[in-house]
Structures are given as structure tokens and as C-alpha cells.
Amino acid sequence: MSNQDWVIATVSTPVGGMWLVADAEGVVEAGWARLEPPPVREARASARPETLAVAERAVEELALYFAGRLQSFTVPLVPRGTPFQMAVWASLRAIPFGARVSYRDIANAVGRPRAVRAVGQANRANPLPVFIPCHRVVGADGRLVGYAGDAVDLKSWLLHHEARVLRALAVP
Known part of the structure; x- marks a missing residue:
């Protein structure tokens, strides 16, 4: 830059x-x-x-x-990282709004099924939180683990926000 x-x-x-x-x-x-x-x-x-x-x-x-009026960012994103991090971040961008996936799911998606911890480190290094939705990645048991320097309250809020938006859209 x-x-x-x-x-x-x-x-x-x-x-x-x-x-x-x-x-x-x-x-x-x-x-x-x-x-x-x-x-x-x-x-x-x-x-x-x-x-x-x-x-x-x-x-x-x-x-x-x-405000609950946007589910997918269209502004260009230019994160900088290692090839592995870039692959993880690309997989994160493919997670649908309101969905939750595990670190293992992302490891499988990038073709490195045994790299679950490395996926966690790439999530932690995400230079564009919210834009690249690392908050949608949870533990294998569904628990909310690790987010932005252990600010799990932010992760929880973002996930609940997205669930509220989807519920509001589903109301006839």
C-alpha cells in the first residue's frame, strides 16, 4: 500500500x-x-x-x-497474507450469512484436513474482521471459541445479529 x-x-x-x-x-x-x-x-x-x-x-x-440490510459485502477486499492464509480467508468468505462452520470444515475446504490448528491461526490473523467472516467459525462441538484477541462477546453478538436478521426475513 x-x-x-x-x-x-x-x-x-x-x-x-x-x-x-x-x-x-x-x-x-x-x-x-x-x-x-x-x-x-x-x-x-x-x-x-x-x-x-x-x-x-x-x-x-x-x-x-x-442495520441488518446487507448480508454480503461487495466492496473490494485486499487482505495480505501467506498463500495458506489467503486460501482460508477465501473459504471464510464463502460461508453463508448466518451460517456456522467448524475449523475442521475450513481445513477440509482448503484441502488440508489435518491443519485445523493452522486454520485457527489464520482466522486469528484475519486482517478484515466482519468483512471476512471469521466469526462464523466455531469449535467442532459448536462452542464459540477464539475471536479477535479472545473477544468472544463480539463473535457472539455478530452471530446473534445474523440470526436475528435471518429470522426477521423469514417472518411472513
């Missing part, structure tokens, strides 16, 4: 503030303000209009998600 063309935006959510970093290609990083501060970047005069547009779209989509 060029130090000359990035934007850091903040978003207020029902469970606390989030921040995100975008460049002209897409959203590069995001995080929960209560768990980690946004990354420090060199000062710059101004971002290009396309970078501002990516950041604005990401903020808008997060707001729609938390």
Missing part, C-alpha cells in the same frame, strides 16, 4: 467502534477499536478520489450490515 494513497476511516457499530484502512484497490485492514488502535501511517496531503470512494463504500456497507 502506498503511503501516499490510503485512508483510515472509523465506523460506529452497536458493539463499539471499528476502523478500516483502504487504498485505491480496496479495504486492506480493519479492526475493533477496543482491541487495537488503527495502524499508524505517514502523513499525506490527500487521497485520490478512487481511494476515498473505496473507504466511503466500505463504511456504508458496514453500516448496512449492522
Whole structure:
């Protein structure tokens, strides 16, 4: 990411503030303000209009998600990681809204059935929480384990939020 063309935006959510970093290609990083501060970047005069547009779209989509009006993000995402992490994150993006899968399911999906712990580490390293829905991954027994620095309350809230949205949509 060029130090000359990035934007850091903040978003207020029902469970606390989030921040995100975008460049002209897409959203590069995001995080929960209560768990980690946004990354420090060199000062710059101004971002290009396309970078501002990516950041604005990401903020808008997060707001729609938390309002229960968006189930799938369309803003471009540009996570950076190892090939294994990228494969795990791609599998996470394929988990349907409101669904829950196990770490073993993801390990199988990436063709590494014995790499359950490595999947857990890739989840922990997810640079785009909510956008890449690592909160939808649970323990083999269905328990909520590990999320964003052990903030399982955030994971629980996100899963309950998605279940509420799906229930509301199912009401005739």
C-alpha cells in the first residue's frame, strides 16, 4: 500500500467502534477499536478520489450490515497474507450469512484436513474482521471459541445479529 494513497476511516457499530484502512484497490485492514488502535501511517496531503470512494463504500456497507440490510459485502477486499492464509480467508468468505462452520470444515475446504490448528491461526490473523467472516467459525462441538484477541462477546453478538436478521426475513 502506498503511503501516499490510503485512508483510515472509523465506523460506529452497536458493539463499539471499528476502523478500516483502504487504498485505491480496496479495504486492506480493519479492526475493533477496543482491541487495537488503527495502524499508524505517514502523513499525506490527500487521497485520490478512487481511494476515498473505496473507504466511503466500505463504511456504508458496514453500516448496512449492522442495520441488518446487507448480508454480503461487495466492496473490494485486499487482505495480505501467506498463500495458506489467503486460501482460508477465501473459504471464510464463502460461508453463508448466518451460517456456522467448524475449523475442521475450513481445513477440509482448503484441502488440508489435518491443519485445523493452522486454520485457527489464520482466522486469528484475519486482517478484515466482519468483512471476512471469521466469526462464523466455531469449535467442532459448536462452542464459540477464539475471536479477535479472545473477544468472544463480539463473535457472539455478530452471530446473534445474523440470526436475528435471518429470522426477521423469514417472518411472513
